[in-house]
Amino acid sequence: MKIPALPSILLLALVSLAAPAAAADKGFSIEKTASGGAIVKYDGKLVTEYVVDQANKPYLFPVIPPHGTPMTRAYPMQKVDGEQWDHPHHRGICLGHEATNGFDTWAEKTTFEERPKDKKAQERLTKVGAQKHREFKELKAEGDKATIVSVTDHNNPQGKKEFEDTRTIVLQVIDGRLVIDYDVTFKATDAPVTFEDRKDAGFSIRVPTSMAVAPEKGKKSGSIVNSDGIKDVDAWGKNAKWCDYYGPVNGKVYGVAMLNHPKSFRYPTPWHVRDYGLFTANPFGTKNLDKSAADGTFILKAGESVTLRHRLIFHEGDTASAKLDEAFAAYEKLP
Template sequence: MKSLVLLATLLLTAFVSAADFTVEKTATGGALVKVDGQVFAEYVVDQANKPYLWPIYGPTGKSMTRSYPMKNVEGEKQDHPHHRGLNFGHENIGGFNTWAEEASYGTTGKGSEQRKLLGRIKHREFKELTGGKTGVIYALSDYVDQEGKVIITEERCMTFKVEGESRLIDVDVDLIASNGTVKVDDRKDAGLSIRVPHSMSVDAKEGGKIINSEGNKDADAWGKRATWCDFNGPVEGEQLGIAMLNHPSSFRHPTPWHARTYGLFTANPFGLSQLKLQTESGAVELKQDERIKLRHRFIFHKGDEKAGKIAEAFAAYAKETR
């Protein structure tokens, strides 16, 4: 009997700690996260004016972001080339734009003027790349103008996990006024984003939907405050979903959502007037060494928000110290 109990205990322990993460630096300066030997996500630092995660594979091995512009896939909607995987950007911090990139604009007229305001989130170094029961990428980056002058510094810690049948990524971002006073403007195009698979988008008309913690759906979820928001729909023959949770310690929780039916999914606590939540500007002025804390959890799950138990997942996440 004791041997059976011991065997059961060992099996249970093995099941609970089954996920084995490795995190390694890539030849191009980014980082590759694997779980049980399979690619979970790659942190890319050399292909645009900002770092991003792409690809990201969900709990069934399906890709959970749009491929464009990194890869051309027939049938995908190819708009907004700056919507790269999972990324952070802001249209105006210190006068410069890290949301868009050169391919977002034309070369003449208004486009040429907008190009002059493009900044860059420049990866500086990794403070931590570790594996084990979770995977961790802790990166430092500088937001720079076109002359390379530092506008603001970012600390980004991404923690990769497996819980039950879901895969999770905690994305903790700190924006730090490291080079004097800086203005973080009120803009619609700003925040932590993921561009979902085209088939999951509402506009694809294949059964995709948006829903938030307040019950707002599809286009009605745009600009609304909520503790979480979920995109779900078909991906290569399976019903899958992506939830983004907003931790109570995060700046301006509960965040407004810049969630679009064509597939953009952004938590944006910056654009209070541009998201039509108030008439006065929501711009923030950070003094030297002051910071904005952004705390979010992505859950890549099976089924819809109910099958993924997103409301319960938020309740647990909210109790954590972030």
């Protein structure tokens, strides 16, 4: 494994994995970072960091469940031999949209800067905006639950705020598995917001390369299964109440399931889930994911809000062993 430099967050992870947790370290803890983000630990060991200063969007990275195996691709935060080094905007767990009021928070400037002779790429570069972390409304940890509530401004390429969102991220350990509830409420604060129908939009996690269905051309490794039993590349663009991605990581089979709450916008969501490891719930892409569907462009009126609700379950083993129908039945009962 080749790593050019270990950032402080990963040095902290190595220290925490090596040291036994003291009694005072039991359960979740959370603290602010010097850069304005937040670090979450469980039993004294790193679980994740809410990173706010390294890209044009906040994101969670790394994600390390109690089983101790990182469950997100390291790139572009690190370049690790054996990983795919594509799509630098696929950072850990994040959200974005290619075209809200005409600007892009799905991609980053680095996405296009490496293609100076590509006219389309250079045109898209001028449309890159930013999700700017404004403040934490709540940082709380107690026992088997930690909560992050943050406010984020969505700024156009000129730096002007167009709308905002409030994210409520609840991390829990349930039956030994890491569970992350990630709710985001978009609010049109001063004027309407147009969410165009786009393929590249929604709530995402980029899974480890070894877990991808096809980490290399012509090679099958991991698996995708949705709640209707549709598998692998056939699951792309299909609507389903949950979707699961599992495969080998460090010699064992692990997976991450994403559940879509019935009260979420446009439930059941279409899934922009790819064989190379992108895993996205995208309620904003209808015709772009299914040519027979109607255009899904959505206008959020001034003063109004819309909410996306998802649950991530990090499990050991395959879809069948994860018992996701039971997990969904519990999740849909949440108020």
